[in-house]
Amino acid sequence: DAKTTQPTSMDCAEGRAANLPCNHSTISGNEYVYWYRQIHSQGPQYIIHGLKNNETNEMASLIITEDRKSSTLILPHATLRDTAVYYCIVRPGNTGFQKLVFGTGTRLLVSP
Amino acid sequence: DTEVTQTPKHLVMGMTNKKSLKCEQHMGHRAMYWYKQKAKKPPELMFVYSYEKLSINESVPSRFSPECPNSSLLNLHLHALQPEDSALYLCASRLEPGGGNTEAFFGQGTRLTVV
Numbered sequence: 001d002a003k004t005t006q007p008t009s010m011d012c013a014e015g016r017a018a019n020l021p022c023n024h025s026t027i028s029g030n031e032y033v034y035w036y037r038q039i040h041s042q043g044p045q046y047i048i049h050g051l052k053n054n055e056t057n058e059m060a061s062l063i064i065t066e067d068r069k070s071s072t073l074i075l076p077h078a079t080l081r082d083t084a085v086y087y088c089i090v091r092p093g094n095t096g097f098q099k100l101v102f103g104t105g106t107r108l109l110v111s112p
Numbered sequence: 113d114t115e116v117t118q119t120p121k122h123l124v125m126g127m128t129n130k131k132s133l134k135c136e137q138h139m140g141h142r143a144m145y146w147y148k149q150k151a152k153k154p155p156e157l158m159f160v161y162s163y164e165k166l167s168i169n170e171s172v173p174s175r176f177s178p179e180c181p182n183s184s185l186l187n188l189h190l191h192a193l194q195p196e197d198s199a200l201y202l203c204a205s206r207l208e209p210g211g212g213n214t215e216a217f218f219g220q221g222t223r224l225t226v227v
Contacts, residue, residue: 032213043116043202043218044155051213087154098143098167098209100216102154 004088009107012082018075020106022088025069031092033064035073037084038105044087047073078110118203118219126227127193133222135186135203143209144186145216146178147202155202161186162209193226200224 005023012018024033034049048055048062050071055062061074075082087105116137125131135144142163147155160168161180175197177189186203203219 034215036216038155041200041221041223043204043220044216045218046215049213049215085154098160098162099157100145100204100206101157104154 004090004103006086006088006103006106008104009109012075012078012108012110014080014110014112015077018073018078018082018108018110020073020075020086020088020108021070022073023070024088024090027068027090028092031090033062033068033071034089034091034100035060035062036087036089036102037082038087039081039084044102047086078108080110080112082108083110084108116203116205116217116219118201118222120222121220122223122225124225124227125190125193127195129193130189130191132190133188133201133203133224135188135219136184137205137217138184139205139207139217140183141205141207141217142183143206144180145204145206146186146188147204149200149202149221151199159188160209167209190224193224195226198225 032049032051035047036044038044048060050062064071085105085107087102119134144161146158149155157170158172159178164180175192179187200221202221204216206216207214
């Protein structure tokens with residue numbers, strides 16, 4: 001898996017957009033960008049993933065730069081329940097590759 | 113049903129005990145994973161099962177013994193553990209082992225304490 005770099009921690013005010021960056025400068029052409037989050041003492045939860053194009057679902061938006069070397073996860077209206085550790089992971093899309101390896105993640109604190 | 117169910121939620125065991133952790137999913141997923149997570153650290157991959165066969169062992173000590181009796185069930189047998197093995201043990205599943213375009217579903221974990 002390509003390595004990812006994320007800030008250790010970030011703060012966000014409730015109701016504002018939270019923009020979480022991820023650097024994956026060694027990403028290969030067939031590697032997907034995945035985002036998971038882990039709320040305290042729970043299992044990780046899938047948020048969103050993408051390959052080249054920007055993606056949006058009911059939880060978040062994923063913006064991938066044109067060169068694919070970095071991405072940003074956007075929580076449009078952060079709530080207190082979004083306080084969690086957010087993990088950015090890249091993994092190949094080819095058949096046969098099985099690992100899902102977590103980096104250190106970003107601890108997001110949403111405050112009132 | 114999009115759940116991965118882990119039992120028990122909490123487990124306290126002595127260093128001479130034998131215990132098992134259980135993980136179950138009914139989504140038809142053919143890849144199942146065990147992770148270990150220490151406090152304030154990311155989950156660390158331990159084992160991967162593909163189509164009920166062990167495909168990846170990340171050099172895990174033999175006191176941890178995985179088993180996949182069928183496509184819905186994954187066990188982790190524990191024997192002669194050390195206090196440093198105390199951690200949150202997470203199970204996950206994916207539709208297919210390979211390919212990058214499907215997400216993993218995680219259970220809520222078993223909080224293990226070795227005394």
